[in-house]
Amino acid sequence: MEKQVxxxxxxxxxxxxxxxYQLIENHNDFSETVxxxxxxxxxxxLKRLKERLEQILGHSVTCGxxxxxxxxxxxxxxxxxxxxxxxxxxxxIENKDVVIIDDVLYxxxxxxxxxxxxxxxxxxxNVELVAFIDRRFKRQxxxxxxYVGKTIDTLASERVSVEWNEIEGLDKVVLYTPENNG
Amino acid sequence: xxxxxxEHLTGIKDLTEKDIQLIFQTxxxxxxxxxxxxxxxxxxxxxxxxNLFFENSTRTRLSFELAQKRLSADVINFSASSSSVKKGETxxxxxxxxxxxxxxxxxxxxxxxxxxxxxxxxxxxxxVNAGDGTHEHPTxxxxxxxxxxxxxxxxxxxxxxxxxxILHSRVALSNIYCLQKLGAEVMVxxxxxxxxxxxxxxxxxxxxxxxxxLEWCDVANMLRIQLERQDIKFFPSLREYSMQYGLNKEILDxxxxxxxxxxxxxxxxxxEITSDVADSKQSIILNQVENGVAIRMAAIYLLASKIGR
Numbered sequence: 001m002e003k004q005v006x007x008x009x010x011x012x013x014x015x016x017x018x019x020x021y022q023l024i025e026n027h028n029d030f031s032e033t034v035x036x037x038x039x040x041x042x043x044x045x046l047k048r049l050k051e052r053l054e055q056i057l058g059h060s061v062t063c064g065x066x067x068x069x070x071x072x073x074x075x076x077x078x079x080x081x082x083x084x085x086x087x088x089x090x091x092x093i094e095n096k097d098v099v100i101i102d103d104v105l106y107x108x109x110x111x112x113x114x115x116x117x118x119x120x121x122x123x124x125x126n127v128e129l130v131a132f133i134d135r136r137f138k139r140q141x142x143x144x145x146x147y148v149g150k151t152i153d154t155l156a157s158e159r160v161s162v163e164w165n166e167i168e169g170l171d172k173v174v175l176y177t178p179e180n181n182g
Numbered sequence: 183x184x185x186x187x188x189e190h191l192t193g194i195k196d197l198t199e200k201d202i203q204l205i206f207q208t209x210x211x212x213x214x215x216x217x218x219x220x221x222x223x224x225x226x227x228x229x230x231x232x233n234l235f236f237e238n239s240t241r242t243r244l245s246f247e248l249a250q251k252r253l254s255a256d257v258i259n260f261s262a263s264s265s266s267v268k269k270g271e272t273x274x275x276x277x278x279x280x281x282x283x284x285x286x287x288x289x290x291x292x293x294x295x296x297x298x299x300x301x302x303x304x305x306x307x308x309x310v311n312a313g314d315g316t317h318e319h320p321t322x323x324x325x326x327x328x329x330x331x332x333x334x335x336x337x338x339x340x341x342x343x344x345x346x347x348i349l350h351s352r353v354a355l356s357n358i359y360c361l362q363k364l365g366a367e368v369m370v371x372x373x374x375x376x377x378x379x380x381x382x383x384x385x386x387x388x389x390x391x392x393x394x395x396l397e398w399c400d401v402a403n404m405l406r407i408q409l410e411r412q413d414i415k416f417f418p419s420l421r422e423y424s425m426q427y428g429l430n431k432e433i434l435d436x437x438x439x440x441x442x443x444x445x446x447x448x449x450x451x452x453x454e455i456t457s458d459v460a461d462s463k464q465s466i467i468l469n470q471v472e473n474g475v476a477i478r479m480a481a482i483y484l485l486a487s488k489i490g491r
Contacts, residue, residue: 071223080184120222
């Protein structure tokens, strides 16, 4: 497996900062906006964005985590069941501007499930998408991100991993390529 | 995480501890789902489930049906009293006829012990046992243990006494297997005539004095006297049973600790449990009913994930 670092610690930090300012441009003081991180890995992006946004804005931002396991379209196509994670949305999303946050946007199927799952909590006024990494050209559904950390071109056999200081020990984004990949 | 080790849910006896923990973990998520504004998920939209009830039931049947609908499965219901069973059709014929209408899963309650296992070996569908005579009632035991875990944090190390008609109770047997697999200590308590001989072989304690049993336990699961299954008199009168084995506020308050009171329903108020106990804050009877839907969703969801396309 060949390893290539796409974002190092410094670039990682810059990218998160940029995403924050882009969000602030469109959402002002976030009074009508809620941020929703998709389980399991989108919640880490959310956590960092929340910390920074609150620092910049000087007040708290409404955030929640959403688990989409039961809304996936690959149920019964997998060998093993996916273990659901926790959903905690203890606020009303009715008429809010919702920003869905995930780490990697690839086929678009997770986001499709995420939008479906979100609708179980009410009717948001507007839904936007933050993708920390966008693997373009691999979409299977007509879904695009409104805010992108970094866009990359990849092969289906490759794997992109967004790694976090608190879990893997260092903030970075790595592209894994199988050895015999022509 | 691996999937369940079984293809059908015929009894707790066949499950491993890992299976039970997997069902609990999944049920935690479903409990959150059924408390949402929109209490439905689309997971099982391409699955059809038949509920076959050859014996009366309100709670279990509604609970299963609700669980299936919350998972977006298509549901057909069938009760023996209004069916061709009355015209002499065999169980396998009945089920195969239903399966030829493209049904993926069968939830069955039947008066004969082993009916679910029998069916699982002979028809091409996932079988969920919703009670087979005096044998097992796996989803009830799972929801009971789940409710204990919810209230006390864990099942392991807890002391649970099952009081009442152990002889005719499928709830008792399934509960014994389930609680023991999870590491709890189990005692049964009731009149000698209603305790099966050799039940100690299952590794449970036996006590004939209700007060002593209550002093020992953390949780008391009160069972109903199943008069419909009793063809002879096992005790002189319901009044006498109630005086000896009925749980009332007096005895509960005289204990030096606060135990948890459970009941699988339906309750015969004033027989095995008095109204003030059933409605007290120590009682988790209605929590059991709520958890029943989440547990059944989890069991059905996990079994359905093993159905091939």
